[in-house]
Amino acid sequence: MLKNYLLVAFRNLSKNKAFSFINIVGLAIGMAACLLILQYVSFELSFDNFHAKKDRIYRINQDRYNNGKLSTQWAGGAFAPGSAFKAALPEIEDFVKIVGAGQALANYKDQKMVIKNDYFAGASFFNIFSFPLISGDPRTALKEPNTVVISEEVAQTLFHNIDPVGQSLIINSNRHLKITGVMKNLPVNSHMKFDFLQSYATLLKDNPPNKDYNLDNAWLSDGCTTYLLLRPGVDPKILESKFIPVVKKVYDAYKSAGEGGVYTLQSVQSIHLYSNRMLEFQPNGDGKSVYLLLGIAIFVIIIAWINYINLATARGIGRAKEVGVRKTLGSAKAQLITQFMLEAMLLNGLAILLAVVLILICLPGFSHVSGLQMGFDMFTRPIFWGSMLSIFVLGSFFSGFYPAIVLSSFRPVEVMKGKILASPKGVVLRKAMVIFQFAASIFLLIGSLTVFRQLKFMQNQKLGVKIDQTLVIKPPLIKVDSFYRDMSAFKQESLTQSAIKNVTVSTSIPGEPVPWNAGGIKLTTADQSQGKQYRIIGSDYDYLAAYDLKLIAGRKFSRSFGDEPHSVVFNKKAVEQLGFNKPEEALGKRIDFWGQVYTIVGVVDNFHQQSLRDAYDAIIFRCIPDVRGYVSVKISTSNLPKTIADLKKTWSSFFPGDQFDYFFLDQHFNDQYQTDQRFGQVFGVFTGIAIFVACLGLFGLVSYTIVQRTKEIGIRKVLGATVNSILTLLYKDFAALVVISFVVSAPSAWYTINKWLQTYAFRVDIDPFLFLVPFLIVMVIAFATVSYLSIKAALTNPVKSLKTE
Structure with a gap:
């Protein structure tokens, strides 16, 4: 049939x-x-499923509040919680701290490579995460100062067929690092992205504790991403509730509602699809x-x-x-x-x-x-x-x-x-x-x-900031004492070219989150409990004018005034957060910024620092004449290849050995979408x-x-x-x-x-x-x-x- x-x-x-x-x-x-x-x-849905202990790995997320109102959500928050929670709560088996180190210029003999994803990581990193090492001991690879684990790609580029373990390389012309491990290239379905893992002990060596401050135990310094490995059978929600008394005891000592923080746990498997916080390793999915x-x-x-x-x-x-x-x-x-x-x-x-x-x-x-x-x-x-x-x-x-x-x-x-x-x-x-x-x-x-x-x-929406015809050079990687003098000379030389209209240096540029976050900022006449969170952009004198930010009260930074490093410009949202209804009311007011006093000299209108997915940030501009950061060059596009070639030549003459790594800001901004x-x-x-x-x-x-x-x-x-x-x-x-x-x-x-x-x-x-x-x-x-x-x-x-x- x-x-x-x-x-x-x-x-x-x-x-x-x-x-x-x-x-x-x-x-x-x-x-x-x-x-x-x-x-x-x-x-x-497969992101981070390859970790053997994935069901027990959780990231500590940090929410900062201003008088009960959520102000900042961090993926990488304070440095202290990992150590403090591990010491106080036996449900935590292990923890690791990871801190971004930006970019680095790595040298081995005559080989050079720009490392785009450089991080510091604690010694427990390979105990918690399943990133296999091709060579090296995962138990000790990140234990000692001045050691580094590199990716397979970095090893091949710098060392070719030589086993790098035990070799030393130089980063940014001033630090020698011993290679203790070579790691397989990260899977594409990892929410982390890095090529270079320096030991966290290296960061602590560079920032030794003193009587007033210990970076490793800091509750008010943000920028550290902490992951916990919970013991089998531990309920993360119950563990979260146990964070509260530990945190309360710490913040009560500061007597500052503006510095309050709430700490929650997020499963490593959910980060890629359900997290869009400050200091993510990369833009996540939805x-x-x-x-x-x-x-x-x-x-x-x-x-x-x-x-x-x-x-x-x-x-x-x-x-x-x-x-x-x-x-x-x-x-x-x-x-x-x-x-x-x-x-x-x-x-x-x-x-x-x-x-x-x-x-x-x-x-x-x-x-x-x-x-x-x-x-x-x-x-x-x-x-x-x-x-x-x-x-x-x-x-x-x-x-x-x-x-x-x-x-x-x-x-x-x-x-x-x-x-x-x-x-x-x-x-x-x-x-x-x-x-x-x-x-x-x-x-x-x-x-x-x-x-x-x-x-x-x-x-098509107006951003409130002029990003077209802007070429951005990434920050110089080689640290030299003459940076301010060299940058000033570079700007002057560049401006002699008719195609270059303006050059400015800043810690941040439009199109990405402002990484400098500061809490506890208040009027000098206000109580300490009135301190609030703000984003800070440090820049030279020309940033506000170069990006054509609309002035709605007061003035912009100017070399005509002698004490500009103690002057600040607020945006409208920051003025409102400070408690003023009209921008003019804020002019001349003095603020307490971590023990330093600054005077508000101007207010600019709100603008879109990031995509329209995000609300306006409360931003404070600080004038820092010798600031190190992005170099924004406003150019004419009439003869672009020649302009870029001339700019590269000028850059190389003032920053020899450094990379001329640039991009166009409008494209960079649109990459967010x-x-x-x-x-x-x-x-x-x-x-x-x-x-x-x-x-x-x-x-x-x-x-x-x-x-x-x-x-x-x-x-x-x-x-x-x-x-x-x-x-x-x-x-x-x-x-x-x-x-x-x-x-x-x-x-x-x-x-x-x-x-x-x-x-x-x-x-x-x-x-x-x-x-x-x-x-x-x-x-x-x-x-x-x-x-x-x-x-x-x-x-x-x-x-x-x-x-x-």
């Missing part, structure tokens, strides 16, 4: 070529889209977006399965006689179900083979759009084949089971009476499934349009695929409907019906389904996009346009699909139509 079932299945496929093509292509596209998205989602894409994958594959169910049950009327004959000859219902399930498996099998071909063709394009480098090695991963097998099994069952039950239930006696044609249950179910397809399409279109509008809004842009592109592409698959199903269903009503159309034409009236007759049912679909999808779409938009501090409004346009698009697509076939049927000669059986 199996041979007979397969033979009949192949005959049905070849007999109904159009329907077979629509079914196979629709399923294949749905499967390919689903598999690609599942690979993307599985990658995003859990909501990932699960939204997973929802799209489910929508697409369900739409493809619905197409099969709709077409199979609609075509079932044409197979009623086949079922009647089989039953008359003795076929049992179970045998008929087996036959139709085998047909579904055959069709799903052909579809999944075509899906693999589509994936091979589309993989490079998908990798480009998603930003995920998915090579053909994905076909070697068990998760890919597991996903494919699951889709095949589920698809065969869900798409085949209902049609099999319906078709096997035909009663031979009633088949010839045509009662199956009048069965309302099948019609209602098919309409319900079409409604689901259109509802899903409208939902996805609303989401896609919202993402597009939000991205456009962020990119890269994740959002990729999400928008992926969302848009798969929304289009979902609509296309839905239209394939609609095309097939309309085709079959018209075949069933061919004689009716012929009779109507003979009786005088026009093409328009026949078109209206055929279209009105589908138009009603689109309207119902919109009513079903609009509330859930509104809820979803509202939740998504709330993650942005500055966002577009939800207006009727976001709903009306997707509704009209789906209506037009449905109309075009129905019209093409309906007009063709309406124009057919009535004589041919009346001959149809």
Whole structure:
């Protein structure tokens, strides 16, 4: 019988070529889209799963408050909590402190390399995290001062085929480090990114304790990321509650509400998708977006399965006689179900083979759009084949089971009476499934349009700071005592070039978080408890003018005033946080900044230091004439290659041996939106695929409907019906389904996009346009699909139509 079932299945496929093509292509596209998205989602969900102790590794997150109001959320906070919590709480097995060291210029003999991700890490690092060493002892590699563990890539660049362990290299021309280990390059699904791990003992050696300050036990100095290894069975929420008395005892001693901090635990596995804090290792992903894409994958594959169910049950009327004959000859219902399930498996099998071909063709394009480098090695991963097998099994069952039950239930006696044609249950179910397809399409279109509008809004919004025509040179890495003199001379020499309009040096630039955070800042006349958190940007005299920040009160920094290093400029948000309603009220006021007194000489308007996802920061500008940091060069773009070449030559003459590492600020700022842009592109592409698959199903269903009503159309034409009236007759049912679909999808779409938009501090409004346009698009697509076939049927000669059986 199996041979007979397969033979009949192949005959049905070849007999109904159009329907077979629509079914196979629709399923294949749905499967390919689903598999690609599942690979993307599985990658995003796989971050930090490779750590052997992942279930017990937690990061200490720090929230700073100003008088009960959240001001700063840190991934890397104070230095003290790790040591203090370990000493006070036996539930903690181990801990490690990690501190950013910026960039470094590494030298080994005649080999040089810029290390972009340089960190200090405690001796327990390799006990907690599963980053294997190629050579070296993980227990002692980070124990002693002036030691370093390097990555495989650094080892290959500087040492080629020599074993680096035991060798010494020089960083920034003034520090010798002994290499104690070579670590395998970090997996791409790690939330950490580093190439160079200096021992934390090195940092403590450079910052020895004195009677007033001990960096390792500091509660008010931020910048240290701390990870805990909990003992087996410890509940992190219960452990968090035990932090409170330890912290309270410390902060009570400071008697400063402005310095208060709250410490919480975050699982290492959740950091990539659910953390966007100060001092993250790199920009993280977005859990909501990932699960939204997973929802799209489910929508697409369900739409493809619905197409099969709709077409199979609609075509079932044409197979009623086949079922009647089989039953008359003795076929049992179970045998008929087996036959139709085998047909579904055959069709799903052909579809999944075509899906693999589509994936091979589309993989490079998908990798480009998603930003995920998915090579053909994905076909070697068990998760890919597991996903494919699951889709095949589920698809065969869900798409085949209902049609099999319906078709096997035909009663031979009633088949010839045509009662199956009048069965309302099948019609209602098919309409319900079409409604689901259109509802899903409208939902996805609303989401896609919202993402597009939000991205456009962020990119076109005025920033309040001038970032165009700005070339930024990264800070010099080689430390020299004559830095201020050399930088001053570099600026003067550069400004002699007609293409260079301004040069300024600052600790921060627009487009990234301000790393200098200071708490406890208050008016000199205020109580200590009024101290608050501010972001600090240190700059020379020219920063405010070079970036064209709008002055709303007072003045900017100027060399005309002799005591500018004791002057500060606030932005509007910082003035409001200080307690003033009008910017003018703050002028001339003096603030206490960690025991030093500074005078407010000016107020600039709020500006977007980062993307529009973030709210305005309270920023204080300090004039530091000898500041080390980014060098921002305002240039003319008329002859850019020559300008850059001249600038590089000037740089090399004043900073010999240092790297001329530069980028353009507008591109750097827009890089913040890269994740959002990729999400928008992926969302848009798969929304289009979902609509296309839905239209394939609609095309097939309309085709079959018209075949069933061919004689009716012929009779109507003979009786005088026009093409328009026949078109209206055929279209009105589908138009009603689109309207119902919109009513079903609009509330859930509104809820979803509202939740998504709330993650942005500055966002577009939800207006009727976001709903009306997707509704009209789906209506037009449905109309075009129905019209093409309906007009063709309406124009057919009535004589041919009346001959149809």
